[in-house]
Amino acid sequence: MIPSRLYRACLSLVLSGSAGHLYADSLEFHRIYRSAYFLGRGDTGVATADYHEAIFYNPAGLAKGKGLYKETVLISPTVQVSTKTKDLVRQVLVQEDNDPDTLRGYLGRNLHLGVSNFTGVVFRRAALGILASSDTNVMLAKSADERGLETLHADAVANRVAVFSAAEDFFNQKLLVGITGKYIMRNEATLDVSALDSDNISDQLSSNDAEISRNGIGVDLGLMYDMDKKPWRFGLHVENLGTTKLAAGESGVSSKRLPQIVTLGAAYDLTTKMSSLVVQADFRDVGGAVEKDTFKRLHLGTELQFARVFGFMGGLNQGYPTVGLFLNLYVARLDIGAYTEEVGSTAGVRPDQRLFFRLKAGF
Template sequence: MVLFSTSAMAQSLTEFARNARSLGMGGVYIPFVSGADAVFYNPAALSKVEGLDIKLAEIGVSLNSLSKEDIDELQNFDPNDPNTYNSLYGKRVWLQATAKAAVAVGNFAVGYLQDAEVSLELHNPTYPQFETYFRHDTGYYLGFALPIGPGTHLGMAAKKLNRWGGVMQELSLTDVSNASTIDDIGSRFDDKGQGYGIDLALATTIDLPLLKPTVALVWQDVGNTAFTKTEGDDSPPHITQNLSLGAGVTLDLPGIDLSVGGEVRHLLEPDIETGKKFHLGAEVSLPVIDLRAGFSQGYFSYGAGVNLFILHIDAVSYTEELGAYPGQTSDNRYMVSVGVDLSFDADFKFTDNQGKRRKLKQRR
């Protein structure tokens, strides 16, 4: 949920750089994020870093659900033969890839982000066109958290963003057939820009013996993040500010954690249908395996993760609503991610990954 798309892709609330843990929990994350990852989602949570946390890398790939028949039809597509594309109308191809790295020391963190999204859909049988979307973002983050009361912290992240694309393009079959290389298609997405944004966050955690309830308010891209043109004819579209309220509670027991929470996002946008703003989720964390389930935009999601010392592998199945309200136009999607984290407590002893920060001996 780092960046909010303002593209013309229906009314999809696709949010950039979400990870598999969040998606598996129905999109819930800001009450539970910790470690260096907090610089991207909730900078107030940097207060949870007691020593040194290094996210060496986290790479995730998401794609929507296509049947074997759909894939075969795409492979047989010939723009010069109408018989090969009649069955492709309304078949949407979508792909997103994200890579992150970050370092947090105490209440301060720096982060680096790469996020790309591509979609393609053939429509308009009278005059066939591919509705094509491409966006690539590179982000540099600097964040910190300050205590302002018992268990309460204020966080801020400043970011520099370089964006390429971000606007829907209509490509005719002639445009596709005349393209000799992929660069010929890519040349239609020449608009690039640079922008600077601010994220603010406020979080309160009550540290009880077993339960740890947290309430967080995160305001991303305060006042909208605009881009100044660096290449092309126009600057990329701005990123609309996103105010989110999240609450969650974690039951911390020897060898197992249970987390349950919810979020309401896009609170500053009354035009978005209310049902698309709500997210609920839960996670059960065992010594090696994490199990997740959630409810987002009217659809269920589920996922799992495997923690192998500093390595974590996560997978999720979820649904994105592309229409104006839940249940109108669903798009089933899958994501797989692999990450490597190194975490040390204040005494420079290893803790586990995935933000739970329990000592390794407790997970045996």
């Protein structure tokens, strides 16, 4: 579970009071999990996902390989942060500088902070684990509803998720089928506040009035197909099959549904015993349940790795370049890199440059 102090620190940068007053181009859809490994290669992986990433990107990948055991993940702390967030966190939380002039320096810029940790055990054909994740987006912008006054607005989501996945292979591992069941406990917080009142943000959030708790059970479905004697692989992932209903924990608060998101993926995989080169393409949200812009749904990536010890990644996430690298020492693994997320309604409107870091320990 994410430490309450860190979650409150995220919330103290959260400002978007009621959904009716939020700016549509300042927010992004909150995903339960994003792999630091996959982000470096354009956030692609539906056709090749394996190990614990397969649980969330395509559970069919758990059926790949031989033997019984894949990995145990003890801890895997991951951080995604906008390049501008570090400066604001220092000013607002450390120096307690909430002066409106401080915030005006970030006018029109989305500030993102994402934190997650997965712990679990992964076998071939089955996996069990617990995920804690939190996402916060913040933006200072001129409000059309408030006659152009500067308004600080954003939203935060914290998830605690228990997952169980199962997979099976058919036709000599040419066709893989997998399913993930998940129990989600979610806390959401939204606030809207004038920049002139920004010095009261911490007090407002500490009252818990801005938080809404919901929980529910969902299912993800995955398929993979490996062409016979050819390096092509294809994948299909259905997240929140039939939608996932999250019931509110408080009376008088409505339930909500997480949308069904269908992603198609293809990969050209040249793997040897000592190295591999993979080129991938994913088209996320085929039905447009969340994103309407075609370019925001497109992900391209490539990866070159050596003996699963060291690897370089690159790609395009929503049309913006990504880069990453990993160092795997078997009991510990480091992933670092950078990517850009489009938080506007269409590609090219409001890019948010971010850094990511993950340190995984296990065996």
